[in-house]
Amino acid sequence: xxxxxxxxxxxxxxxxxxxxxxxxxxxxxxxxxxxxxxxxxxxxxxxxxxxxxxxxxxxxxxxxxxxxxxxxxxxxxxxxxxxxxxxxxxxxxxxxxxxxxxxxxxxxxxxxxxxxxxxxxxxxxxxxxxxxxxxxxxxxxxxxxxxxxxxxxxxxxxxxxxxxxxxxxxxxxxxxxxxxxxxxxxxxxxxxxxxxxxxxxxxxxxxxxxxxxxxxxxxxxxxxxxxxxxxxxxxxxxxxxxxxxxxxxxxxxxxxxxxxxxxxxxxxxxxxxxxxxxxxxxxxxxxxxxxxxxxxxxxxxxxxxxxxxxxxxxxxxxxxxxxxxxxxxxxxxxxxxxxxxxxxxxxxxxxxxxxxxxxxxxxxxxxxxxxxxxxxxxxxxxxxxxxxxxxxxxxxxxxxxxxxxxxxxxxxxxxxxxxxxxxxxxxxxxxxxxxxxxxxxxxxxxxxxxxxxxxxxxxxxxxxxxxxxxxxxxxxxxxxxxxxxxxxxxxxxxxxxxxxxxxxxxxxxxxxxxxxxxxxxxxxxxxxxxxxxxxxxxxxxxxxxxxxxxxxxxxxxxxxxxxxxxxxxxxxxxxxxxxxxxxxx
Amino acid sequence: xxxxxxxxxxxxxxxxxxxxxxxxxxxxxxxxxxxxxxxxxxxxxxxxxxxxxxxxxxxxxxxxxxxxxxxxxxxxxxxxxxxxxxxxxxxxxxxxxxxxxxxxxxxxxxxxxxxxxxxxxxxxxxxxxxxxxxxxxxxxxxxxxxxxxxxxxxxxxxxxxxxxxxxxxxxxxxxxxxxxxxxxxxxxxxxxxxxxxxxxxxxxxxxxxxxxxxxxxxxxxxxxxxxxxxxxxxxxxxxxxxxxxxxxxxxxxxxxxxxxxxxxxxxxxxxxxxxxxxxxxxxxxxxxxxxxxxxxxxxxxxxxxxxxxxxxxxxxxxxxxxxxxxxxxxxxxxxxxxxxxxxxxxxxxxxxxxxxxxxxxxxxxxxxx
Numbered sequence: 005x006x007x008x009x010x011x012x013x014x015x016x017x018x019x020x021x022x023x024x025x026x027x028x029x030x031x032x033x034x035x036x037x038x039x040x041x042x043x044x045x046x047x048x049x050x051x052x053x054x055x056x057x058x059x060x061x062x063x064x065x066x067x068x069x070x071x072x073x074x075x076x077x078x079x080x081x082x083x084x085x086x087x088x089x090x091x092x093x094x095x096x097x098x099x100x101x102x103x104x105x106x107x108x109x110x111x112x113x114x115x116x117x118x119x120x121x122x123x124x125x126x127x128x129x130x131x132x133x134x135x136x137x138x139x140x141x142x143x144x145x146x147x148x149x150x151x152x153x154x155x156x157x158x159x160x161x162x163x164x165x166x167x168x169x170x171x172x173x174x175x176x177x178x179x180x181x182x183x184x185x186x187x188x189x190x191x192x193x194x195x196x197x198x199x200x201x202x203x204x205x206x207x208x209x210x211x212x213x214x215x216x217x218x219x220x221x222x223x224x225x226x227x228x229x230x231x232x233x234x235x236x237x238x239x240x241x242x243x244x245x246x247x248x249x250x251x252x253x254x255x256x257x258x259x260x261x262x263x264x265x266x267x268x269x270x271x272x273x274x275x276x277x278x279x280x281x282x283x284x285x286x287x288x289x290x291x292x293x294x295x296x297x298x299x300x301x302x303x304x305x306x307x308x309x310x311x312x313x314x315x316x317x318x319x320x321x322x323x324x325x326x327x328x329x330x331x332x333x334x335x336x337x338x339x340x341x342x343x344x345x346x347x348x349x350x351x352x353x354x355x356x357x358x359x360x361x362x363x364x365x366x367x368x369x370x371x372x373x374x375x376x377x378x379x380x381x382x383x384x385x386x387x388x389x390x391x392x393x394x395x396x397x398x399x400x401x402x403x404x405x406x407x408x409x410x411x412x413x414x415x416x417x418x419x420x421x422x423x424x425x426x427x428x429x430x431x432x433x434x435x436x437x438x439x440x441x442x443x444x445x446x447x448x449x450x451x452x453x454x455x456x457x458x459x460x461x462x463x464x465x466x467x468x469x470x471x472x473x474x475x476x477x478x479x480x481x482x483x484x485x486x487x488x489x490x491x492x493x494x495x496x497x498x499x500x501x502x503x504x505x506x507x508x509x510x511x512x513x514x515x516x517x518x519x520x521x522x523x524x525x526x527x528x529x530x531x532x533x534x535x536x537x538x539x540x541x542x543x544x545x546x547x548x549x550x551x552x553x554x555x556x557x558x559x560x561x562x563x564x565x566x567x568x569x570x571x572x573x574x575x576x577x578x579x580x581x582x583x584x585x586x587x588x589x
Numbered sequence: 590x591x592x593x594x595x596x597x598x599x600x601x602x603x604x605x606x607x608x609x610x611x612x613x614x615x616x617x618x619x620x621x622x623x624x625x626x627x628x629x630x631x632x633x634x635x636x637x638x639x640x641x642x643x644x645x646x647x648x649x650x651x652x653x654x655x656x657x658x659x660x661x662x663x664x665x666x667x668x669x670x671x672x673x674x675x676x677x678x679x680x681x682x683x684x685x686x687x688x689x690x691x692x693x694x695x696x697x698x699x700x701x702x703x704x705x706x707x708x709x710x711x712x713x714x715x716x717x718x719x720x721x722x723x724x725x726x727x728x729x730x731x732x733x734x735x736x737x738x739x740x741x742x743x744x745x746x747x748x749x750x751x752x753x754x755x756x757x758x759x760x761x762x763x764x765x766x767x768x769x770x771x772x773x774x775x776x777x778x779x780x781x782x783x784x785x786x787x788x789x790x791x792x793x794x795x796x797x798x799x800x801x802x803x804x805x806x807x808x809x810x811x812x813x814x815x816x817x818x819x820x821x822x823x824x825x826x827x828x829x830x831x832x833x834x835x836x837x838x839x840x841x842x843x844x845x846x847x848x849x850x851x852x853x854x855x856x857x858x859x860x861x862x863x864x865x866x867x868x869x870x871x872x873x874x875x876x877x878x879x880x881x882x883x884x885x886x887x888x889x890x891x892x893x894x895x896x897x898x899x900x901x902x903x904x905x906x907x908x909x910x911x912x913x914x915x916x917x918x919x920x921x922x923x924x925x926x927x928x929x930x931x932x933x934x935x936x937x938x939x940x941x942x943x944x945x946x947x948x949x950x951x952x953x954x955x956x957x958x
Binding site: 385386407408410411413415417419421422423424425426433434435436437438439440441442466 | 592593595596597599600603604607608792793794796797798799800801802803804
């Protein structure tokens, strides 16, 4: 993934000057005073938290929204007056590309070729080129709805590339896509850039932003900075450290995050990674890290600079800590499954999955899209009936146990399953009610959640109108109200920005400190680092089960001396591919 | 359990009623349908056009033609000169029927040799034509009675004097409005129930319910009760409109009607929830509603009598709750049918309600697999 030389002499494909966009009935403009450029042969990253205005900016450039103020020039045209001219030479892939799920891959391509007016004789070679490029040749007859998340995105990209665009606008193309597909997608776009196409790539993944030739950082509709990512990364140079901790890393992180000197802190396996404020000092002993532990400087990442630029993570301890009663930790495991198997016809989605999770642990289920982690997850929380084997949660088989047993678990789905036209208060009361809380206990539980998660000003808003970060908080509040022993989280932070994600994990860490058990599936590899142990599921089997650090160590090689979690993920999957069938697991 | 159920019922009600568009949509369109459809369901034949070709010059023929052209049922009468013209008027649908009085009509009349007139009806409008024929026949019969026994009317001749019970003036509104009250109630309850599960599936909240302590039967009841009360609420409005706007006489017992509506709505909600359970998207659920609504209407006896259907189809109508409710609603409105008759039509609906609700709960459990 090398960078292109900087062709500053070429005129930009997109020029934005002083752009503002206001929507009716909103207090703050969605975009305000934005200057930006997108050049040919380069990837320009568009990063920022949710609601920063990334999608709005892309839609203005694509000619789908008109600017309230300012100048926009795209491929030499003004999108407000000559949108069709731009559409002819610009590929646009929205967050959820409009694939027709009932149509096959090739039918989707033909349809978009019709819409794009691709002439008949050009179709066969174009389709062949794009299918080869996206590696979808084997799936031309498969319905788009049956493709995995990664393959859908590739097909969306193929459709966006039908008209050989000079400019490609990609709006969060990698949300919900596993690391392997994400790398493939990135490599494909990189190849396009090599052919001279200009790309605007909006993303919530900051490791992706780090690889862009240039980034534009937005926050609350304003541009914070722009330039090559390493320029921004430089701003946190010599302020990033790791702290090796053996015991109680969650507690130590929570204490560290309360100090003013700490701008950002995350768990990385057995270590804590910290970003310190400029000129401030931090004493490991002050957070009880024990004697002999010392801060080790590490190379800064773009993400560190991003959090720094946004003013750091919110201070304060998670109120969950005060609100929840601690659970007595005994020997009995919180979750255990033995030879858990699920067959759909001939297809074995989960094959003899066996593991056990002790109380008070965060356990991660990782794996590529369609590998069986969701199936396993659903069997554990009682949404799917296993074809064979056993699963017990908090001592109960959820398939058979009385409904009381389900009172002991909480569940949070990736889509934040809330009732959009009910208010925050009504959602909270509903979830309290179905978990059997009534009268005074319900009122207390609801008002406690309103307080912990800061919903005071929002209680009467319809939850569908909340910003994404608030929706996530509300979903979490709803799943915690009955103080479950075991919490199931299905891709809980998909599409949520890094700051909201940190806040989320602060709560989860606090929960685990109270003896609760958490089972989580995720595509974010830095999130996997929060787990005590991780099961990597591939082709229905557990191909690795260890702590994140052990997994990273297991793939260490001369070529990759300090592997990241993502490196470990990919290496372990490749290793499993090379083994003869049946030997894995 | 009661607390969980209460929360669920409240949520379902709020989810339906918090959206202002929904609130309007549940009342206004059904009411509009009731008002508009009532007038489209007309089965009266008021605008009958008739063509007459009189080829006889005798007095009896002239008398008959005179009576026909003076009859109030025929809005317009054309006098034509040739059989071709008669043909053209029927072909062009300008008249519904024509009458030809042949040249020997008066001669045979005086000879007491059964005089004949030819009547041609437009079979493309069979219903209207039959009614028109009825009018025509009664005029001709009256004519022959008067002409044959002018001196001593009524002697030795049987006369039929029809009296229409329960609807003396045969006002079609008396028939259509009570029927529409239940048809539109059926539609409202179907709309509310069929979409409810697929909508939650699409939003992802259904899984959330499944992992909660709620039992399948509780979820079913939670979805049933709000739909049930919404449908009853709408039905109440329709009944009031029928009585006070359309002035349909209400002879029966109101408690009996409500009890029947409760059973009827339960059976429809059962069917709706069953469809809802079987569909994974709202689109499928809408198609499912349509696939049920049309047959339910046609096999209810509203458009054509069930007795005229082939036997196997009559058997099929036994599964249609609308069929029983039609009998009850018209019976209670117009003729105060006794409770036994109501009961005889109630238990099949109750059976349908129990059957569909159990099936829906069962498929709910199965869905979890």
